[in-house]
Amino acid sequence: MNRLRFWCLTPAGALLGGLFLIPLGIIFAYSLLTRGPYGGVFSPLTWENYSRLADPLYAAILWRSLLYAVIVTAICLMLGFPLALFIARAGRRRNLYLSLVMVPFWSSFLVRTYAWMFLLRDTGLINSALLAAGVIREPLTLLYTPFAVILGLVYGYLPFMVLPVFATLERLDKSLIEASADLGATPGATLLHVIVPLSKPGILAGSILVFISSLGAYLTPDLLGGGKTIMIGNLVQNQFTTARDWPFGAALSLILMLVVMGLLVPLQRRGSEGLL
Amino acid sequence: MDDAVLELSRISKHYPGHRAVDNLSLRVPRGALFTLVGPSGCGKTTTLRLIAGFEEPTSGELLLNGSRMEHLRPYERNLSTVFQNYALFPHLTVRGNIEFGLLRRGDRQMAEPVRKVLDLLRIAGKESRYPHQLSGGERQRVALARSLVLAPEVLLLDEPLSALDPQLRKQVRAELRSIQRNVGITFLMVTHDQEEALSLSDHIAVMNGGRLEQTGAPQEIYLRPATRFVAGFLGAINWMEDIGVRPESTRVSTGPAPPEARSRRATVRSATFLGKCYHVEVSFDGGAIAVCEVPRDSHMVSPGQDVHLWWRAEDEMQFPAASQ
Amino acid sequence: MKNSRWLSVYAVAAYAFLHLPLVVLAVFSFNSSRFTQWEGFSLTWYKAAFADTQLAEATGNSLLIALAATLLATAVGTLGAYGLWKRNSPWITTSLYLSLVTPEIVMGISLLALYQWIFRYLAIRLGMHTVILAHVMFCTAYVVTVVSARLRAFDASLEEAAMDLGATEWQAFLRVTLPQLAPAVASAALLVFITSFDDYVITSLVAGVDSETLPMVIYAMARKGFNPSVNAISTLIVVALGGLILVSSRLERNEAER
Incomplete structure (x- = not known):
């Protein structure tokens, strides 16, 4: 029995070890090294890559990433909770409504981001329509703004909130809701005092997933944000490509990983519900 | 039965292709322990849910203290339900569960009523536990406390004893009765267990197939059932043509039966020792079978023996042919 | 309610x-x-898109990469889920879990760093193979998650019955367990195909000159400025991937109803 299990786990273990854990180890090592004159990495060991994070230029980017991630998580919660509630109460049509959330979610992140470029650009559909209707005379600057980035992130990660919240709401014992009404609670009071507290595990899971995804986002700020709304992900990419400062990029990546792992602890304790 | 706290008038609940409750009329006297009993699927739980307001009746009227209430939402009805699975809020402590209804009402003075109900149900000291930290019996007490603290006009209980283990059930049964006397609140209970119904209630309503079969005091219903269904549902019965006699009223004797008794000749098929008595099964010439409970100290019979089966005329139950 | x-x-x-x-x-x-x-x-923009040789070549690359990644990740992930079902391994479970939520950009640059380090010693360069390996890596966790969910509902006594009737462990797995898992495996394979076909961030970091994928071309066109051909090709992608995801969710649902 153990031999079969060994052969089953070996490919997965080798893959994770060789292509996930070792690369992370390399990044950790790089983050402690010094940048070479033409890129590349050299000894001596140094903490300088981490202390550079305090540089106001980089601190502003880290701060902005955190702020955007918090805002996006809050908006996703406000938009996603009622949608999850709607799906959970839809009876036999649940599966249909759930698919309606999942299908755009799975069908190409790049295209979904591009769709917002198409809508938001100066000559995009929103501006054309507003100009044609005479509401505005000059096109509004929508693309390459913080607004566009937050909108794109909310659009991209809303299903991460809907799914886990739906999963807890679906499992909610109906008699608890009846009991609440029976004890005199109006629908609003039942929502506030029974449904929301009991869906906390889903809300927590969804919030962490949205937060992690937003914090590490690269494509959305890259395509919708332009140069002024760079987030950590873009800074990392920049260090590994144009700036050729791998040690600093590695330090940034590691910080990002630490935040992600720190947030995962409460999530894993409760099981990985609705992760997919 | 003049002072009815709750009245159901020609209530029906129809689902597509199924009449869960059909033209049901009931009067629940104030202060009584009233039990709805019937086999599973007879509509008793639906009736309870209609009264609580979780379901809307297809037609008919519901009156609480003489006022119509079928249009009221559950949270607007001064009734409270003890759920079969208790439905305690898992995120709230015992105290949180008990205070839940008072808070929704906006009551400020909660300490006194909560303390009283904790004492009444002997759960004082467990206020800060969560439901999963309680035993089955304690959960049931909390569910009762949570409802009783609101002093509802009627307390609705859905199979309140079914989630308890049999040992505990008899003890809680007696306690439920004494709590009801103590608080004086009308209890409307639903059960499928006829013994439970008979031992607890002031009044019983027997339901079958969404309809009411009979209402009355336990003795009345047990001894004078209006229909064959009621007679059979409340206890075992020996049918001799259109006459029914309960096993405990049926005697066997090896000699002739007493002159004033009704009797028939029969042959013993088996005698089984049950502890408190013998369970004797006899058959008639026609092949029909009857059972009787014979006291331990009486003369023992053995299989194959010819005996007289006898009973008193006043223990006979007769049903018109139509009641079948 | x-x-x-x-x-x-x-x-x-x-x-x-x-x-x-x-x-x-x-x-x-x-x-x-x-x-x-x-x-x-x-249909101008569709005609323009189909006439574009760069798009055609990138589509070919993307399909090839997605197919290879699907085959490998599905095999590795299914075996892995089965092995973990036999007895959990906290190390592998935690790594899989972490790989699911690691930001793509971090995964991309760490793979790039690994490749560059290996290239110091071996005479190979970035290309299709590096992209395929990267995709297999980040897709395996999806397969394990989907197949594990199905295994949780699988009755272990079926395997015991098979072995009791004389099957070896491998035969029990191949003849009894795997057929039961087939819908979940198929559904996972579709998810992998979609994820691999659509990936831009990791792919763009580990791709070589000869392995430009469709998302990379679309990204470049989108950055360059407005081009209605992108609308056309995007529409086709959404319809194709949306169709696959519907098939995948149908597979899972039929399974749930069994």
């Missing part, structure tokens, strides 16, 4: 938010004008 009216109205708005951008994109891919004003139905 029925839905109240305001909640239903809200849901309509939420679904509009989720779907309208894609619907608008699809509608305007049929616009005869290159500007965002409707001037009539036309």
Whole structure:
């Protein structure tokens, strides 16, 4: 029995070890090294890559990433909770409504981001329509703004909130809701005092997933944000490509990983519900 | 039965292709322990849910203290339900569960009523536990406390004893009765267990197939059932043509039966020792079978023996042919 | 519990938010004008997209990569899920879990760093193989998750019965367990195909000159400025991947109903 299990786990273990854990180890090592004159990495060991994070230029980017991630998580919660509630109460049509959330979610992140470029650009559909209707005379600057980035992130990660919240709401014992009404609670009071507290595990899971995804986002700020709304992900990419400062990029990546792992602890304790 | 706290008038609940409750009329006297009993699927739980307001009746009227209430939402009805699975809020402590209804009402003075109900149900000291930290019996007490603290006009209980283990059930049964006397609140209970119904209630309503079969005091219903269904549902019965006699009223004797008794000749098929008595099964010439409970100290019979089966005329139950 | 009216109205708005951008994109891919004003139905941009040799080559690369990644990740992930079902391994479970939530950019640059380090010692370069390996890596966790969910509902006594009747462990797995897992495996394979086909961030970091994928070309076109051909090719991608995801969710649902 153990031999079969060994052969089953070996490919997965080798893959994770060789292509996930070792690369992370390399990044950790790089983050402690010094940048070479033409890129590349050299000894001596140094903490300088981490202390550079305090540089106001980089601190502003880290701060902005955190702020955007918090805002996006809050908006996703406000938009996603009622949608999850709607799906959970839809009876036999649940599966249909759930698919309606999942299908755009799975069908190409790049295209979904591009769709917002198409809508938001100066000559995009929103501006054309507003100009044609005479509401505005000059096109509004929508693309390459913080607004566009937050909108794109909310659009991209809303299903991460809907799914886990739906999963807890679906499992909610109906008699608890009846009991609440029976004890005199109006629908609003039942929502506030029974449904929301009991869906906390889903809300927590969804919030962490949205937060992690937003914090590490690269494509959305890259395509919708332009140069002024760079987030950590873009800074990392920049260090590994144009700036050729791998040690600093590695330090940034590691910080990002630490935040992600720190947030995962409460999530894993409760099981990985609705992760997919 | 003049002072009815709750009245159901020609209530029906129809689902597509199924009449869960059909033209049901009931009067629940104030202060009584009233039990709805019937086999599973007879509509008793639906009736309870209609009264609580979780379901809307297809037609008919519901009156609480003489006022119509079928249009009221559950949270607007001064009734409270003890759920079969208790439905305690898992995120709230015992105290949180008990205070839940008072808070929704906006009551400020909660300490006194909560303390009283904790004492009444002997759960004082467990206020800060969560439901999963309680035993089955304690959960049931909390569910009762949570409802009783609101002093509802009627307390609705859905199979309140079914989630308890049999040992505990008899003890809680007696306690439920004494709590009801103590608080004086009308209890409307639903059960499928006829013994439970008979031992607890002031009044019983027997339901079958969404309809009411009979209402009355336990003795009345047990001894004078209006229909064959009621007679059979409340206890075992020996049918001799259109006459029914309960096993405990049926005697066997090896000699002739007493002159004033009704009797028939029969042959013993088996005698089984049950502890408190013998369970004797006899058959008639026609092949029909009857059972009787014979006291331990009486003369023992053995299989194959010819005996007289006898009973008193006043223990006979007769049903018109139509009641079948 | 029925839905109240305001909640239903809200849901309509939420679904509009989720779907309208894609619907608008699809509608305007049929616009005869290159500007965002409707001037009539036309297939111009589809013809232009199909005539584009760069797009055709990138599509070929993407399909090849996605197929290879699907085969490998599905095999590794299914075996892995089975092994973990036999007895959990906290190390592998935690790593898989972590790989699911690691930001793509971090995974991309760490793979790039690994490749560059290996290239110091071996005479190979970035190309299709590096992209395929990267995709297998980040897709395996999806397969393990989906197949594990099915295994949780699988009755272990079926395997014991098979072995009791003389099957070896491998035969029990291949003849009894695997057929039971087939719908979940197929559903996972579709998810892997979609994820691999659509990936841009990791792919762009580990791709070589000869392995440009469709998302990379679309990204470049989108950055360059407005080009209605992108609308056309995007519409095709959404329809194709949306169809696959529907098939995948149908597979899972049929399974749930069994």
